[in-house]
Amino acid sequence: xxxxxxxxxxxxxxxxxxxxxxxxxxxxxxxxxxxxxxxxxxxxxxxxxxxxxxxxxxxxxxxxxxxxxxxxxxxxxxxxxxxxxxxxxxxxxxxxxxxxxxxxxxxxxxxxxx
Amino acid sequence: xxxxxxxxxxxxxxxxxxxxxxxxxxxxxxxxxxxxxxxxxxxxxxxxxxxxxxxxxxxxxxxxxxxxxxxxxxxxxxxxxxxxxxxxxxxxxxxxxxxxxxxxxxxxxxxxxx
DNA sequence: CGAATACTTAGGTATTGACCTAAATGACTT
DNA sequence: AAGTCATTTAGGTCAATACCTAAGTATTCG
Numbered sequence: 001x002x003x004x005x006x007x008x009x010x011x012x013x014x015x016x017x018x019x020x021x022x023x024x025x026x027x028x029x030x031x032x033x034x035x036x037x038x039x040x041x042x043x044x045x046x047x048x049x050x051x052x053x054x055x056x057x058x059x060x061x062x063x064x065x066x067x068x069x070x071x072x073x074x075x076x077x078x079x080x081x082x083x084x085x086x087x088x089x090x091x092x093x094x095x096x097x098x099x100x101x102x103x104x105x106x107x108x109x110x111x112x113x114x
Numbered sequence: 115x116x117x118x119x120x121x122x123x124x125x126x127x128x129x130x131x132x133x134x135x136x137x138x139x140x141x142x143x144x145x146x147x148x149x150x151x152x153x154x155x156x157x158x159x160x161x162x163x164x165x166x167x168x169x170x171x172x173x174x175x176x177x178x179x180x181x182x183x184x185x186x187x188x189x190x191x192x193x194x195x196x197x198x199x200x201x202x203x204x205x206x207x208x209x210x211x212x213x214x215x216x217x218x219x220x221x222x223x224x225x226x227x228x
Numbered sequence: 229c230g231a232a233t234a235c236t237t238a239g240g241t242a243t244t245g246a247c248c249t250a251a252a253t254g255a256c257t258t
Numbered sequence: 259a260a261g262t263c264a265t266t267t268a269g270g271t272c273a274a275t276a277c278c279t280a281a282g283t284a285t286t287c288g
Contacts, residue, residue: 017275046277083200089138096144157248181256182255
Protein backbone atom coordinates (compact mmCIF):
# COMPACT_ATOMS: atom_id res chain seq x y z
CA UNK A 1 0.00 0.00 0.00
CA UNK A 2 1.23 3.52 -0.79
CA UNK A 3 0.72 5.50 2.42
CA UNK A 4 -1.60 7.20 4.91
CA UNK A 5 -2.51 10.87 4.52
CA UNK A 6 0.96 12.35 4.15
CA UNK A 7 2.26 14.90 6.62
CA UNK A 8 2.63 18.50 5.60
CA UNK A 9 6.37 18.15 6.29
CA UNK A 10 6.52 15.43 3.64
CA UNK A 11 4.72 17.71 1.21
CA UNK A 12 7.15 20.56 1.77
CA UNK A 13 10.07 18.16 1.66
CA UNK A 14 8.90 16.87 -1.70
CA UNK A 15 8.80 20.44 -3.01
CA UNK A 16 12.30 21.22 -1.75
CA UNK A 17 14.13 19.78 -4.74
CA UNK A 18 14.52 21.45 -8.14
CA UNK A 19 13.91 18.25 -10.10
CA UNK A 20 10.69 17.55 -8.25
CA UNK A 21 9.53 21.14 -8.51
CA UNK A 22 10.09 20.95 -12.27
CA UNK A 23 8.04 17.74 -12.40
CA UNK A 24 5.16 19.47 -10.62
CA UNK A 25 5.41 22.35 -13.08
CA UNK A 26 5.41 19.93 -16.02
CA UNK A 27 2.37 18.09 -14.70
CA UNK A 28 0.43 21.35 -14.62
CA UNK A 29 0.12 20.85 -18.37
CA UNK A 30 -1.56 17.53 -17.92
CA UNK A 31 -0.81 13.87 -17.14
CA UNK A 32 2.36 12.33 -18.51
CA UNK A 33 4.25 9.05 -18.57
CA UNK A 34 7.39 8.45 -16.53
CA UNK A 35 9.74 8.50 -19.49
CA UNK A 36 8.18 11.62 -21.02
CA UNK A 37 8.56 13.35 -17.68
CA UNK A 38 12.13 12.12 -17.32
CA UNK A 39 13.26 13.13 -20.82
CA UNK A 40 14.35 16.72 -20.02
CA UNK A 41 16.54 15.61 -17.13
CA UNK A 42 20.12 14.46 -17.38
CA UNK A 43 19.61 11.71 -14.86
CA UNK A 44 19.42 7.91 -14.89
CA UNK A 45 15.86 6.63 -14.91
CA UNK A 46 16.00 4.88 -11.54
CA UNK A 47 17.14 8.12 -9.94
CA UNK A 48 14.29 9.95 -11.57
CA UNK A 49 11.62 7.46 -10.56
CA UNK A 50 12.87 7.83 -7.02
CA UNK A 51 11.87 11.48 -7.22
CA UNK A 52 8.45 10.47 -8.51
CA UNK A 53 8.17 8.17 -5.51
CA UNK A 54 8.84 11.06 -3.17
CA UNK A 55 6.18 13.16 -4.88
CA UNK A 56 3.69 10.32 -4.74
CA UNK A 57 4.36 9.56 -1.07
CA UNK A 58 3.78 13.22 -0.34
CA UNK A 59 0.42 12.96 -2.09
CA UNK A 60 1.40 15.55 -4.68
CA UNK A 61 0.95 13.17 -7.59
CA UNK A 62 -0.98 10.00 -8.29
CA UNK A 63 -0.13 7.40 -10.89
CA UNK A 64 -1.70 4.43 -12.63
CA UNK A 65 -0.32 1.76 -14.94
CA UNK A 66 -1.49 2.07 -18.50
CA UNK A 67 -0.20 -0.79 -20.60
CA UNK A 68 3.52 -0.97 -20.14
CA UNK A 69 3.74 2.71 -19.25
CA UNK A 70 2.95 4.52 -16.03
CA UNK A 71 0.98 7.73 -16.21
CA UNK A 72 1.43 10.39 -13.51
CA UNK A 73 -0.99 13.15 -12.70
CA UNK A 74 -0.96 16.11 -10.34
CA UNK A 75 -3.11 16.03 -7.21
CA UNK A 76 -4.10 19.65 -6.70
CA UNK A 77 -5.59 18.79 -3.30
CA UNK A 78 -2.13 18.41 -1.81
CA UNK A 79 -1.02 21.71 -3.31
CA UNK A 80 -4.06 23.36 -1.81
CA UNK A 81 -3.38 21.81 1.62
CA UNK A 82 0.17 23.17 1.67
CA UNK A 83 -1.04 26.54 0.45
CA UNK A 84 -3.69 26.67 3.18
CA UNK A 85 -1.18 25.82 5.83
CA UNK A 86 1.09 28.68 4.82
CA UNK A 87 -1.86 31.05 4.59
CA UNK A 88 -2.88 30.09 8.13
CA UNK A 89 0.55 31.02 9.47
CA UNK A 90 0.60 34.29 7.60
CA UNK A 91 -2.92 35.24 8.64
CA UNK A 92 -2.17 34.46 12.27
CA UNK A 93 0.89 36.68 12.11
CA UNK A 94 -1.00 39.49 10.42
CA UNK A 95 -3.79 39.29 13.00
CA UNK A 96 -1.20 39.62 15.72
CA UNK A 97 0.28 42.67 14.07
CA UNK A 98 -3.18 44.24 13.90
CA UNK A 99 -3.76 43.60 17.60
CA UNK A 100 -0.37 45.06 18.37
CA UNK A 101 -1.07 48.21 16.41
CA UNK A 102 -4.45 48.62 18.07
CA UNK A 103 -2.75 48.24 21.42
CA UNK A 104 -0.13 50.87 20.51
CA UNK A 105 -2.82 53.31 19.41
CA UNK A 106 -4.66 52.83 22.71
CA UNK A 107 -1.47 53.42 24.67
CA UNK A 108 -0.82 56.65 22.81
CA UNK A 109 -4.37 57.83 23.43
CA UNK A 110 -4.06 57.07 27.14
CA UNK A 111 -0.78 58.97 27.31
CA UNK A 112 -2.43 61.96 25.67
CA UNK A 113 -5.32 61.75 28.12
CA UNK A 114 -3.08 61.87 31.22
CA UNK B 115 26.82 38.25 4.62
CA UNK B 116 23.68 36.17 5.18
CA UNK B 117 22.44 35.34 1.66
CA UNK B 118 20.84 36.49 -1.60
CA UNK B 119 17.10 36.17 -2.15
CA UNK B 120 16.63 32.56 -1.16
CA UNK B 121 15.31 30.01 -3.64
CA UNK B 122 11.83 28.65 -3.28
CA UNK B 123 13.38 25.19 -2.84
CA UNK B 124 15.21 26.49 0.22
CA UNK B 125 11.96 27.85 1.58
CA UNK B 126 10.14 24.55 1.14
CA UNK B 127 13.14 22.69 2.52
CA UNK B 128 13.08 24.85 5.61
CA UNK B 129 9.41 23.99 6.12
CA UNK B 130 10.01 20.26 5.72
CA UNK B 131 11.05 19.63 9.32
CA UNK B 132 8.69 19.39 12.32
CA UNK B 133 10.97 21.40 14.61
CA UNK B 134 11.22 24.24 12.14
CA UNK B 135 7.51 24.17 11.39
CA UNK B 136 6.86 24.46 15.13
CA UNK B 137 9.22 27.43 15.32
CA UNK B 138 7.30 29.16 12.55
CA UNK B 139 4.06 28.47 14.40
CA UNK B 140 5.55 29.83 17.64
CA UNK B 141 6.76 32.99 15.93
CA UNK B 142 3.23 33.69 14.73
CA UNK B 143 2.62 34.87 18.31
CA UNK B 144 5.35 37.44 18.05
CA UNK B 145 9.14 37.79 18.20
CA UNK B 146 11.09 35.63 20.62
CA UNK B 147 14.63 34.97 21.78
CA UNK B 148 16.59 31.87 20.79
CA UNK B 149 16.41 30.26 24.20
CA UNK B 150 12.70 30.99 24.65
CA UNK B 151 12.07 29.41 21.28
CA UNK B 152 14.27 26.45 22.14
CA UNK B 153 12.72 25.75 25.55
CA UNK B 154 9.89 23.43 24.39
CA UNK B 155 12.28 21.19 22.44
CA UNK B 156 14.26 18.31 23.86
CA UNK B 157 17.34 19.19 21.88
CA UNK B 158 20.79 20.62 22.55
CA UNK B 159 20.99 24.34 21.87
CA UNK B 160 23.53 24.13 19.03
CA UNK B 161 21.26 21.68 17.22
CA UNK B 162 18.37 24.06 17.67
CA UNK B 163 20.21 27.14 16.46
CA UNK B 164 21.13 25.17 13.37
CA UNK B 165 17.42 24.93 12.62
CA UNK B 166 17.09 28.68 13.12
CA UNK B 167 19.92 29.12 10.65
CA UNK B 168 18.05 27.10 8.06
CA UNK B 169 14.92 29.20 8.58
CA UNK B 170 16.91 32.41 8.32
CA UNK B 171 18.76 31.32 5.18
CA UNK B 172 15.40 30.51 3.64
CA UNK B 173 14.26 34.03 4.46
CA UNK B 174 11.46 32.78 6.67
CA UNK B 175 12.75 34.54 9.76
CA UNK B 176 14.97 37.51 10.49
CA UNK B 177 16.95 38.09 13.67
CA UNK B 178 18.81 40.85 15.47
CA UNK B 179 21.07 40.88 18.50
CA UNK B 180 19.52 42.54 21.51
CA UNK B 181 21.98 42.73 24.35
CA UNK B 182 23.29 39.25 24.94
CA UNK B 183 20.19 37.65 23.46
CA UNK B 184 19.12 37.18 19.86
CA UNK B 185 15.56 37.97 18.93
CA UNK B 186 13.94 36.17 16.00
CA UNK B 187 10.93 37.33 14.08
CA UNK B 188 8.80 35.89 11.31
CA UNK B 189 9.12 37.28 7.80
CA UNK B 190 5.62 36.91 6.37
CA UNK B 191 6.90 37.94 2.94
CA UNK B 192 8.60 34.57 2.50
CA UNK B 193 5.45 32.74 3.61
CA UNK B 194 3.48 34.70 1.05
CA UNK B 195 6.02 33.94 -1.69
CA UNK B 196 5.78 30.20 -1.04
CA UNK B 197 2.00 30.41 -0.87
CA UNK B 198 1.87 32.28 -4.17
CA UNK B 199 4.08 29.75 -5.85
CA UNK B 200 1.82 26.88 -4.81
CA UNK B 201 -1.24 28.84 -5.87
CA UNK B 202 0.31 29.41 -9.29
CA UNK B 203 0.77 25.67 -9.83
CA UNK B 204 -2.72 24.91 -8.67
CA UNK B 205 -4.31 27.62 -10.77
CA UNK B 206 -2.44 26.50 -13.85
CA UNK B 207 -3.66 22.99 -13.32
CA UNK B 208 -7.23 24.12 -12.76
CA UNK B 209 -7.12 26.27 -15.90
CA UNK B 210 -5.97 23.25 -17.87
CA UNK B 211 -8.84 21.18 -16.50
CA UNK B 212 -11.28 23.89 -17.56
CA UNK B 213 -9.88 23.94 -21.08
CA UNK B 214 -10.07 20.17 -21.21
CA UNK B 215 -13.70 20.13 -20.16
CA UNK B 216 -14.55 22.81 -22.69
CA UNK B 217 -12.84 20.72 -25.32
CA UNK B 218 -14.77 17.61 -24.30
CA UNK B 219 -18.06 19.48 -24.45
CA UNK B 220 -17.26 20.70 -27.95
CA UNK B 221 -16.37 17.19 -29.11
CA UNK B 222 -19.67 15.86 -27.80
CA UNK B 223 -21.62 18.60 -29.56
CA UNK B 224 -19.82 17.87 -32.85
CA UNK B 225 -20.57 14.15 -32.49
CA UNK B 226 -24.25 14.96 -31.96
CA UNK B 227 -24.22 17.21 -35.03
CA UNK B 228 -22.87 14.50 -37.36
C1' DC C 229 7.61 -17.04 -29.56
C1' DG C 230 11.36 -13.50 -29.60
C1' DA C 231 12.65 -8.77 -29.57
C1' DA C 232 11.79 -4.31 -28.08
C1' DT C 233 9.83 -1.01 -24.77
C1' DA C 234 8.83 0.92 -20.23
C1' DC C 235 9.82 0.53 -15.96
C1' DT C 236 11.43 -1.59 -11.43
C1' DT C 237 14.57 -3.94 -8.26
C1' DA C 238 18.96 -4.59 -6.18
C1' DG C 239 22.79 -2.83 -4.41
C1' DG C 240 26.60 0.45 -3.99
C1' DT C 241 28.84 5.38 -3.18
C1' DA C 242 29.06 10.15 -1.79
C1' DT C 243 27.05 14.13 -0.04
C1' DT C 244 23.95 16.36 3.09
C1' DG C 245 21.32 16.83 7.33
C1' DA C 246 20.19 16.18 12.15
C1' DC C 247 21.86 15.55 16.08
C1' DC C 248 25.55 15.45 19.99
C1' DT C 249 29.50 17.30 23.54
C1' DA C 250 33.02 20.44 24.78
C1' DA C 251 34.93 24.72 24.61
C1' DA C 252 34.87 29.77 23.11
C1' DT C 253 32.82 34.38 22.71
C1' DG C 254 30.25 38.54 23.93
C1' DA C 255 27.47 41.16 26.97
C1' DC C 256 25.37 42.33 31.24
C1' DT C 257 25.86 42.20 36.65
C1' DT C 258 28.05 42.86 40.90
C1' DA D 259 37.69 42.23 37.25
C1' DA D 260 35.10 38.02 38.00
C1' DG D 261 31.05 35.62 37.34
C1' DT D 262 27.09 34.45 34.87
C1' DC D 263 23.99 34.22 31.03
C1' DA D 264 22.92 33.73 25.98
C1' DT D 265 24.62 32.12 22.19
C1' DT D 266 28.23 30.51 18.81
C1' DT D 267 32.08 27.71 17.12
C1' DA D 268 34.43 23.44 16.46
C1' DG D 269 34.30 18.95 15.50
C1' DG D 270 32.41 14.39 15.40
C1' DT D 271 28.60 10.50 14.65
C1' DC D 272 24.80 8.40 12.34
C1' DA D 273 21.02 8.17 9.19
C1' DA D 274 18.83 9.82 5.12
C1' DT D 275 19.09 11.43 0.42
C1' DA D 276 20.64 11.76 -4.30
C1' DC D 277 22.76 9.79 -7.42
C1' DC D 278 24.86 5.69 -10.15
C1' DT D 279 25.19 0.77 -12.88
C1' DA D 280 23.55 -3.74 -13.81
C1' DA D 281 20.12 -6.89 -14.06
C1' DG D 282 15.11 -8.14 -13.59
C1' DT D 283 9.93 -8.00 -14.76
C1' DA D 284 5.92 -6.90 -17.37
C1' DT D 285 3.73 -5.63 -21.65
C1' DT D 286 3.30 -5.04 -26.39
C1' DC D 287 4.63 -5.85 -31.25
C1' DG D 288 6.19 -8.41 -35.33
